[in-house]
Amino acid sequence: MSLRSYVIARIMLTIPMIMLLLTFVFLLVRVLPGDPASLHFEKQVDPRMLLEFKRQLGLDKPIEIQYIDYLVGLLRGDFGKSMQDFSPVSQQIFSAFPATLELAICSTIIMILVGVVLGVQSSRSYDSVQDHSIRVFGIASYAIPVFFLGEVMIMIFAIYLHWLPAGDRIHAGMAPTGLTLGGLHWSTGLYTIDSILEGNTSKFIMSLRYLLLPSLTLGTVLCGIFIRLTRGNMLETLQLDFVTAARARGLKERTVVYGYALRNAFLPILTMMGLQFAALLAGAVLTETTFSWPGLGRYLVDRISFRDYTAIQGVVVFFGILVAMVSLAVDIIYAYLDPRIRF
Amino acid sequence: MSNERPQGRILVKLFPSLIGLARRGLAGWAVLIGGVIVAVVAIMTVVSPWISPYNPIAINVGPILSPPSSEFPLGTNHLGQDMLSRVYSGGSIMFQVALLSVIVCLAVGVPIGLFASYAGGYTDKVASLVMDSIYAFPGLVLAIAIAAMLGPGVVNMALSIAVVYVPSYFRIIRSQVLTIKELPYVEAAHMMGARARTTLFNYILPNVIPSIVAVATINFADAILTAAGLTFVGLGLPVSTPDWGWDLTYGRRLLPSGAWWVIAFPGLSVVLLALGFTLMGEGLSELFNPRLQR
Numbered sequence: 001m002s003l004r005s006y007v008i009a010r011i012m013l014t015i016p017m018i019m020l021l022l023t024f025v026f027l028l029v030r031v032l033p034g035d036p037a038s039l040h041f042e043k044q045v046d047p048r049m050l051l052e053f054k055r056q057l058g059l060d061k062p063i064e065i066q067y068i069d070y071l072v073g074l075l076r077g078d079f080g081k082s083m084q085d086f087s088p089v090s091q092q093i094f095s096a097f098p099a100t101l102e103l104a105i106c107s108t109i110i111m112i113l114v115g116v117v118l119g120v121q122s123s124r125s126y127d128s129v130q131d132h133s134i135r136v137f138g139i140a141s142y143a144i145p146v147f148f149l150g151e152v153m154i155m156i157f158a159i160y161l162h163w164l165p166a167g168d169r170i171h172a173g174m175a176p177t178g179l180t181l182g183g184l185h186w187s188t189g190l191y192t193i194d195s196i197l198e199g200n201t202s203k204f205i206m207s208l209r210y211l212l213l214p215s216l217t218l219g220t221v222l223c224g225i226f227i228r229l230t231r232g233n234m235l236e237t238l239q240l241d242f243v244t245a246a247r248a249r250g251l252k253e254r255t256v257v258y259g260y261a262l263r264n265a266f267l268p269i270l271t272m273m274g275l276q277f278a279a280l281l282a283g284a285v286l287t288e289t290t291f292s293w294p295g296l297g298r299y300l301v302d303r304i305s306f307r308d309y310t311a312i313q314g315v316v317v318f319f320g321i322l323v324a325m326v327s328l329a330v331d332i333i334y335a336y337l338d339p340r341i342r343f
Numbered sequence: 344m345s346n347e348r349p350q351g352r353i354l355v356k357l358f359p360s361l362i363g364l365a366r367r368g369l370a371g372w373a374v375l376i377g378g379v380i381v382a383v384v385a386i387m388t389v390v391s392p393w394i395s396p397y398n399p400i401a402i403n404v405g406p407i408l409s410p411p412s413s414e415f416p417l418g419t420n421h422l423g424q425d426m427l428s429r430v431y432s433g434g435s436i437m438f439q440v441a442l443l444s445v446i447v448c449l450a451v452g453v454p455i456g457l458f459a460s461y462a463g464g465y466t467d468k469v470a471s472l473v474m475d476s477i478y479a480f481p482g483l484v485l486a487i488a489i490a491a492m493l494g495p496g497v498v499n500m501a502l503s504i505a506v507v508y509v510p511s512y513f514r515i516i517r518s519q520v521l522t523i524k525e526l527p528y529v530e531a532a533h534m535m536g537a538r539a540r541t542t543l544f545n546y547i548l549p550n551v552i553p554s555i556v557a558v559a560t561i562n563f564a565d566a567i568l569t570a571a572g573l574t575f576v577g578l579g580l581p582v583s584t585p586d587w588g589w590d591l592t593y594g595r596r597l598l599p600s601g602a603w604w605v606i607a608f609p610g611l612s613v614v615l616l617a618l619g620f621t622l623m624g625e626g627l628s629e630l631f632n633p634r635l636q637r
Binding site: 016017020021024025028029036039132139140142143144145147148151152154155158159160166278279281282283285286289290300301304305307309312313315316319320323324327 | 482606610622625
């Protein structure tokens with residue numbers, strides 16, 4: 001199979017997955033006991049007001065029409081209206097998404113760094129105390145609720161040591177503006193990048209300080225699987241002839257391990273990153289709530305307390321499409337890098 | 344003769360197998376330690392009404408936010424509730440939710456996995472597509488969506504968690520059945536005229552059970568963490584039930600006061616319980632499938 005036909009086949013597989021997901025979420029909101037509109041108002045309301053409320057949201061139409069409206073809307077990037085103030089959910093999603101993206105990227109970096117370094121250390125000291133403690137750490141990290149770790153981090157580094165801020169993204173009113181060239185204005189919504197574009201070092205450092213605790217929390221909770229993966233891979237690779245050959249040529253051990261052997265673990269790590277992306281987003285929901293990080297996850301949790309079911313539906317659908325796209329991208333990159341997968 | 348002392352016989356059978364576990368290396372130890380942790384937490388939760396010094400939901404039994412002291416060994420929270428009593432009894436909801444969701448997963452995931460993968464063809468493809476779609480989704484987000492629609496309650500929490508984890512069972516069963524159904528002994532059963540049902544339940548299922556047990560054990564840990572997560576985002580049970588998840592949720596607001604004991608002890612309890620199940624599950628799957636892991 002050529003790369004192009006693999007990509008096409010893979011996309012064809014993603015479409016029914018997304019459709020299933022969209023249908024499931026649609027039905028979840030509409031078919032479960034009680035309609036979302038009456039659930040939204042905990043107590044009885046005037047039936048006429050309820051009808052008007054439903055009409056505003058399009059919930060009064062027959063279900064098949066609602067379904068078509070919903071799908072057509074999604075194609076146009078419309079994630080529905082909020083039950084709170086009938087504002088478009090997509091606007092909220094797109095303004096909160098950069099915060100989540102920034103957290104996700106930074107957590108991924110920490111997750112991979114910690115996972116790979118500990119995994120390599122563990123494999124190099126096979127069956128020693130260090131190896132066993134790293135493995136136990138890997139399993140334990142899996143068993144920690146991410147918000148508990150976050151609370152502990154806040155308690156230690158923010159409340160007792162005063163080293164880092166306890167929550168939010170940046171000091172109030174200090175949000176970086178991004179790049180301004182004459183009348184042109186461009187910003188990414190990622191505060192670290194925007195502050196560089198603005199050329200403001202103090203804002204850059206500040207945004208990093210705010211970013212550090214949440215990313216460290218999320219990265220630590222998710223690094224366990226990478227420890228195991230790297231360790232297993234390295235244990236095998238370190239026995240191979242080319243490693244022995246590299247050592248025999250007198251290369252430094254560090255070069256042999258990180259420059260030669262670790263390359264073999266690259267593809268499995270990439271695959272695992274794709275698989276872990278869903279877990280990363282799920283963890284982000286809790287991390288954002290813990291650190292008052294104004295991203296998508298916190299928006300979702302906010303909407304729960306307002307019983308804003310249409311907004312919840314929008315965010316869940318957005319998460320689903322995002323995960324499907326990322327796993328598609330990872331699979332395509334994988335197929336490009338490793339032609340064996342295509343056959 | 345066999346009716347005389349059944350408990351005694353079970354103990355005699357169980358005891359050597361426990362010793363045997365420890366002999367099987369690290370994986371055996373993991374199962375043993377995990378099992379002991381889970382058993383201790385379970386017993387603590389069950390006997391909590393008798394060992395708790397105070398009613399875990401009674402407020403103002405002591406001063407507000409008192410640090411650990413001789414009278415309140417784990418301190419008190421912002422409502423003046425005794426944290427020790429709350430730690431003793433706070434696992435009850437998690438156990439119930441986790442147990443119920445694992446039962447639902449078993450009842451749904453195992454039959455679907457067996458039938459779909461044994462039937463093969465179109466059935467298998469459709470079932471796999473559905474299961475893979477759920478599997479790919481961020482579990483907690485899906486559970487949040489379902490729990491938000493169903494409303495609070497132990498059964499509803501368990502159901503929303505079960506939906507998320509059914510695919511794990513399906514996948515492991517499918518991968519095993521696909522291998523097993525090609526083995527000569529299954530073919531032999533076919534040749535001898537065994538019905539599909541007989542082949543599936545009498546010949547294939549017994550070989551899949553070890554993997555199911557391993558998945559279910561790890562699933563317990565996942566269910567506990569997801570239940571805690573649901574509570575944390577406000578989809579848990581009302582305040583009137585002592586729950587570690589609730590303590591962690593409200594503890595977040597108390598962080599600025601420096602009251603570490605309000606989150607530390609319930610949090611460590613969740614970690615301990617999840618760790619117990621994880622150790623057990625990891626150990627079991629290594630014992631059952633030694634080739635898969637190193």
